[in-house]
Amino acid sequence: MKKHYFRSAVAALLPLLLIAQPVEACTGFIIGKKLTADGSTLVGRTEDLEPNHNKNFVVRERVYNKKGAIFEDAANGFQYPLPEISYKYTAVPDVTPDQGIFDEAGFNEYGVSISATVSASANDKIQKVDPYVKDGLAESGLTSIVLPSVKTAREGVELIAKIVEEKGAAEGNIVTIADKEGVWYMEILxxxxxxxxxxxxxxxxxxxxxxxxxxxxxSDTERTIASKDLEKVAKEANSYKEVDGKFHVSQxxxxxxxxxDRSRVWSGIKSLDPSSPVKYDDASFDLLHTTDRKLTLRDAMNLQRNRLEGTKYKPQDxxxxxxxxxxxxxxxxxxxxYPISNPNVMEAHIFQLKDDVPASAGGGTMWLSMGSPRNAPYLPYYGNILNTYQAYQELGDHYNDRSWYWTISRINDLVAKYPDLFEDGAIRTEMERLESQWMVEQDLSDQEQIxxxxxxxxASKKATEESLARAEKTFERLQEIRKEAEQKVADEHGKSALQDLDDEEDAAYEEKIDLVDFDYDYILAAGLFGATLLAIVIYLIRSKKQKGGKQDD
Structure with missing residues (x-):
């Protein structure tokens, strides 16, 4: 996931770091239905950027747009015509739309689901031949454009392809789009x-x-959609690679x-298939894998909570x-x-797609963990719900105990900072117990939706009532857990420890730099100016040393 602000700690070095720093954000997965115990397809992603970054879960109503209406992405100025009708959909947006909507994941009313995006980037050679377009399609607006505009997953891929061809992409991204016909995996390269x-x-x-x-x-146009110059650009960039005599996209x-990236793909594969032959130091990793195991929703949740358990490695944090x-x-x-479950996870979602669940209900369930799932529960939601619980809709960038995200954030912060007080894992155990209960309940709800x-x-009314009741009861329990955790810390370290935590969260907020106000051309120019200035200083120092050496002779 890409966002337009960084920590003030790197502010002075921003011109140089902007290009050099790797993005460590988001991990996606897909598990085909022939590999699962119940025949469902599992698709999901952790949305990563930073701690203390509020997220919402909302329903966006169907809208009849005025003729000529335009969508504009506040993050980079991207514009695109809105359809005559924007279909109803669920979304997991940021609370700062002036910096980009970042709707991220959801179902629309036709049973199309999307998870967007896992950020990625082409190599320098490719970017010189086919550079990213500053006001092109970006993660910040992708879901808001695609999900309300399409009736099938293939239409979603084709719409993205059309936009990238016509207006360009602002960044590299990986997107998954699914419906009753299957899951499309797409790379915007x-x-x-x-x-x-x-x-x-x-x-x-x-x-x-x-x-x-x-x-x-x-040539397989039923199962593949790709740009016509895919190979041509690689050849022009002198980065064209073949494997087994065939053009290889990622290489x-x-x-x-x-x-x-290495640590997460390796540990993720090993999480789903412990007997996989992949090695940590392999030169590269394939996209497609198989296993003799029958995987479950619990396996998918464990994947997103993975912190390198059972390996010789430890989490970086x-x-x-x-x-x-x-x-x-x-x-x-x-x-x-760097583990899949890291402090930068802001929410995690898993689509459990089933053949017999009606498309009008989403064709399945989105299991949503608002905040990092490390000590938070996944709750199930159909695509036909009419509203979400109020705690999911609380705005603001500061701690708010009425907010689902901020409540989970506080619990996770307490557990992370004082692990000795929570080493029994009781919170995680309770979350998993609740999830197991909901899995049974959801099977019954599936039959009701059918x-x-x-x-x-x-069906929508029923789904909404059930989800609101479950969310209300769960949030009440989460509040109790938060208070119990705070009391445990206060008893051991004093009430000042809680104030210290508040101060740290406020300091983290104040340190965020809003790059929306920056012009990237000016940043690049500043970087070049800084590099030139540094070269001049080095030259003057060397000249002075040389003069000094001659005088000594």
Whole structure:
């Protein structure tokens, strides 16, 4: 996930860091229905950026747009005509629309689901030939454009392809779009290049922030959608690569594999298939994998909560607690690695798609963990709900105990800062117990939705009532857990410890830099100016030393 602000700690180095720093954000996965115990398809993603970043869960109503109405992305100025009708859909947006909507994930009224996006980026050679377009399609507006505009997943892929061809992409992204016909996996590779495949039902994939597509059969137009110049651009960029005599997309378009991507793809594959032959130091990782195991929704939840358990590695965010110092971004460490479940996860979602659940209900369930799922529950939601619980709709960038996100954020912060007080894992155990209960209840709800397929209004009413009641009861319990955790910390470390936590959260908020006000051309110019100034200083120092040396002689 890309956002337009960074910490003030890097403000002075911003011109140089903007290009050099790798993005460590989001991990996606797909599990085909032939690999699951119940025959459902599982698709999901963790949305990562930073701690203390509020998210909402809302229903966006169907809208009849005025002729000539235009969608504009406040994040980068991207514009696109709105359709005559914008279909109803659910979304998980940011609370700062002036910096981009970032609707991220949801169902629309036709049973199309989307998760967008996992950020990725083409290598420098590719970007010189087909650069990203400053006001092109970006993650910030992608879901808001696609989900209310399409009736099928394929239409969604085709719409993205059309936009990328005509207006360009502002960044590289990986998108999953699904419906009753299956799941499409799409990579937006460079300014105008893309490739998408209909994901095989007998495979699984784990994909952090790098491209994974291998050979793409563009002659198979039923299962593949790709830009016509996909190979041509790679050849012009002199980054064209073949594997087994065939053009390989990711090896042609990717930069070198980052350590944070390596740790997540490897641990993700091993989480779903412990017997997989993949090794941590493999040169590259394939997109498609298989396993003899029958995977479940619980396996998917465990994947998103994975913190390198059962391996010789430790989570990178544990370094400071272990007295090993603060981890440095991009720096290699032999023991501490970047896990899928990291402090930057703001929400996690899993689509459980079933053949017999009506498309009008979403064709399945979105299991949503608002806030990091490390100590938070996944709750099930159909696509036909009419409203969401108020705690999901609380706005604001500061801690608010009426907010679902901020309540979970506080619980996670307490557990992370005082692990010795919560080492029994009681909170996580309770979350999993609730989830197991809801899984049973959801199977019964599926049957109700199937029975009400011919009465969509009644089905929506039923789904809404059930989800609101569950959310209300759960939020009440989460508030109790938060208060119990705060009391435990206060008893052990004093009430000042809670005030310290408040101060840290406020300080983190104040340190955010809003890059929406920056012009990237000016940033680049500043970087070049800084580099030139540095070169002049070095030249003057060397000249002075040389003069001094001659005088000594």
């Amino acid at each position: 460079s300014g105008h290049q893309y490739a998408a495949i209909l994901f095989p039902e007998d495979r699984f994939a784990v994909f952090p922030n790098t491209f994974f597509l291998g050979h793409v059969d563009q 042609s378009y990717n930069p070198p594999l980052q350590e944070a 544990q370094m400071e607690l272990d007295g090993k110092g603060i981890p440095k971004k991009g720096e290699f460490d032999a023991v501490y690695k 029975a009400l397929a011919s009465q969509p209004e009644e």
